[in-house]
Amino acid sequence: MRTHQLTSALVLAVIASWSASIIGQGSAGQSVRPRAAASTTIARTPDGQPDLQGLYDVATLTPLERPAAFGNTLSLTDEQARKLEQAVADRKERLALPSDGNRAAPPVGGDGSTGAAGNVGGYNNFWIDNGTQYVTVDGQKRTSIIVDPANGRVPALLPEATKRNAARLLQTTSDEQESSDPGLERAANAYDDPERRPLGERCLLGFGSTSGPPALPVLYNNLHQIVQTRNTVMIINEMNHDVRVVRIGGQHLAPTVRKWMGDSIGRWEGDTLVIDTTNFTDKTRFRGSSENLHVVERISRIDDKTLLYRFTVEDPTTWATPWTGEYTWPVTDEQMFEYACHEANYALGNILRGARQRDRESAAKRSENR
């Protein structure tokens, strides 16, 4: 079990700070246009549908949300992309150097850094597998996965959503805690019960919406496999071996049936697989959403090594407008590993035991002071 407290938000912050120093003049914001697939050349299943099957590694340096420094600029210039990718490569190479055996112990409480490889107990370079390149769509390196709204950011939460999520601070916690608001970690009672811990820490779903929908790139274990039968499309993500069986031409389940990853039905629009997902649980809470979350994914084949994954997220009780992202799924020849998260989840028990130890220590201190 790996602790799942590190957040893509933190990684994003690191990328943003590099970006700010490298960004000069960005290329102008491009409008997102629908793409016609080269329908005659792509591989097809015996049924004649585009063959989406394969194993994909979706790791990328492109963050979900665009660093503010890029404004409304959707694409990096080649020069910017080269510098940013080189900076990451240099950093990883530096971190991969042997450690100095005579180095001092880290300071109590950590070295103050917040990055994934920083602080005491955080992941070092070995664990991190978040890609080496920015996503390329239409020949352009992207500054963010989100393409709509134009600033590449998740729209602000509606006041009712903020209110609802604040009330949740006193209830169970969820994905929102890791991915969007580190402040929640400091909420009262955050360590009182297992149900207060993030879904990733509890091994209920991988963190950062790696399973989706929408499926997003995360810090590591970014593999997805697609198997396509006549009437289903199965999508599995490596972390935590979560399968979605999309029923082609199916009907949504009754609203009383709620699923962690929602209920997915699919249809073909030309050569694009369109997956419609509803019926989420009220515990899934993708980036602060409610159980009214509705995700539409569009998967199409760009070439024999690449899929385009596009998604639109809406929840009228959470955001005023839908928002859309897209990125590529490049094929990989890696092997998918069994991510047996729960079976070796020492972290969750230790986190709670640690909190109880802290409770005892502060109780002892209080009685001393009395």
Add this chain to the structure above:
Amino acid sequence: MSFRRLLLAVTIAAVAAAGFYVGTPLSGQQQPAAYRPPRLPDGHPDLNGIWQALNTANYDIQTHVARPAMQLRPGPYGPVPAASVLALGAVGAVPPGLGIVENDEIPYKPEALAQKKKNQDSWTTLDPEVKCYLPGIPRAHYMPYPFQILQSTKAIFFAYEYAGATRNIYLKDPGPAPVDSWMGQSVGKWEGDTLVIDVTGFNDQTWFDRAGNFHSEQLHVVERFTRTSADHLRYEATIEDPQTFTRAWKISMPLYRRIEPNAQLMDFKCVEFVEELIYGPYRKNPLPR
């Protein structure tokens, strides 16, 4: 009247006899090969579907009469349910079953048999199913949950409702498993109309049932899936583990298609359901036990 009755009776007998001749195999054999299954465009039998066992092997793969509970303790006149499962009453009883093991014998080495008995006596604390751990192979196929075979001309994948367990069947051998795992590494090939899956790379953490039957990390399972009718698969598995057993042994059973028009896997993410069991004592305010 009586003549007409006699005639009717004779006619019925004749029809029945004819029917008998037509309908009954002469040699009484049960050859699955007689069934011609639907095929995928690559010519292999189509195993797609949602399947489930209909037996009590998950309680005990060997023949067993009903027992009061999965975990027992001595009572004044024989075993009674252990305190940990007492509240379940008849719901916690073990239903009887004829077993799935060939000749009903699991060839344990003596020390392994002793371990099996220990496992059974401490079922609630030791059975990985109690903690919602991944089930391993072959157990995943006879748990009381459906599983789905997703087969295309390029890939074969098994998705299990229990604990969201999965396994990809490699159709090209990737070589030895790089690391041990709960579900093992599966390599499949076709022998005629039978899908044969060779599974290695197991850890020693999974069990075969709720009766303490277990194995080491030397487990090697060879499974055979054969369609025997529109809605049945024959499932066989040969199990070897030189550290635990004196020889290879075999299990077999039919698997049944879930034929409900809306049959599909639903969520059984039991991880959430065992949090109170595993982490309850570390709550700020533990619930009374």
